Amino acid sequence: MDQTANVPLPLATGIAKPTLKVLLAGPRGFCAGVDRAIKIVELALERFGAPVYVRHEIVHNRFVVETLQTKGAVFVEELDEIPDDGQPVIFSAHGVPKSVPAAAEARQMMYLDATCPLVSKVHREAERHFKDGAHILLIGHAGHPEVIGTMGQLPAGSVTLVEDAEQAAAVQPPPGPLAYATQTTLSVDDTTEVLDVLRARFPDLSAPIKEDICYATTNRQAAVKAIAERCDFMVVVGAPNSSNSVRLREVAERAGCPRAVLVQRGRDFDPSLVDGLSTIGITAGASAPELLVGEVVTRLRERFTLEIEDVTVAEEKIIFNLPRPLRDRPARVPAPAAE
Known part of the structure; x- marks a missing residue:
């Protein structure tokens, strides 16, 4: 054997x-908006000390969130989870409804807005159309923080969400002028398909001054x-x-x-x-x-x-400014230890 x-x-x-x-x-x-948002949290920690509170994930990435947590960032879902300890709260890059900074001001909280400037641009465009008397058709995904934030810039009932071409074919907005806005992170091709349907149904649909998809x-x-x-x-x-x-x-x-x-x-x-x-x-x-x-x-x-x-296919050189409270402000100096 x-x-x-x-x-x-x-x-x-x-x-x-x-x-x-x-x-x-x-x-x-x-991208520049994400880089800016992360820097806002890091600089706030450096200049105001831990903890710094962040409402929702600063950006949608667990590695980024967990890294910032190790540095002293505390992530919350709502402002009522934050104690009155004088530490700042940061709003995520996706943007927030107007009710959120209003609630922070009512509590005399210091807040820093890390909303991507290109999302803020969508907010201002929607406000402009609303001021001109238009109802807004917002192309985006239900429940996404950016969509919640954009809809929250205007009174309830001023915005109708349209998620896809099927909804675009069925939507029944109120009579009167119409304008559209879009979530900044959509598929370019999907959005074009939705807009083709909307423009066929509503030829006078007003567009943003500049494309919303970033x-x-x-x-x-x-x-x-x-x-x-x-x-x-x-x-x-x-x-x-x-x-x-x-x-x-x-x-x-x-x-x-x-x-x-x-x-x-x-x-x-x-x-x-x-x-x-x-x-x-x-x-x-x-x-x-x-x-x-x-x-x-x-x-x-x-x-x-x-x-x-x-x-x-493209070179990106865009840089967004930081919020004013973080510009050229000296870092917090630790108090001397008691003898």
Whole structure:
């Protein structure tokens, strides 16, 4: 009898990893509005000390939120969760209804508004149309913080939400002038489809002075479209509650990529999903830091020899100003220890 039959064979060594082409879509990751919002929290912690309260997730990314929590940020859902301790509260990048800062002022709370300036622009446009006597048709997703914030700029009944082309075909706004606004993080193609239906039904529908879908959303979707047909698979780094990240996954598949997945970070990604494939794409939503893209690339390197190509369709150089209370204000100096 062969006594070596059950002895495990030594692992083979020197076996080359299969080669995988990786197309990195650019732009990807943080936009100017997200970068500004995170800096507001970090500077507030530096200058006012911990805790600093943040109403809702500052941006839709758990890694970002948890990192800020370790620095002293306390995330709450509503203002009534915040004690009267004199510490500031920050409103998230998605914007808030007017009732929120009003409630903060009633309690004499110091607040910092981290609303993305491009979201604030949508708010001001909606107010302008309302002042001119128009009813607003808001294209967006029900329950999203940005939609709640935009609708909350105007009196109840002044805005009708339209989520898709089917609703656009059925909506019955009140008689009189109509105008539209959109959530800033929508699919460009989906929004065009909805607007085509609305304009066919309401030829006098007034538009924003400038497109509401933000430059970052548009650029990230254009970058995905630029590589989708070259890819067998697409990885979108982002959170499931991030509208712009979810849209990127949808755009990838519509633009010709056979399959796209959304992952929050490298540890959530199974690289065996791309076994046997030759080319994949990677992008990231506007609230996902580049560090998390690096985690996915690291996971892939464990299994493949990578050939990486950057495909950039636009350069982004926009920088938004910080709120006035955070400009050129000295950091808080700790009190001397008692002797």
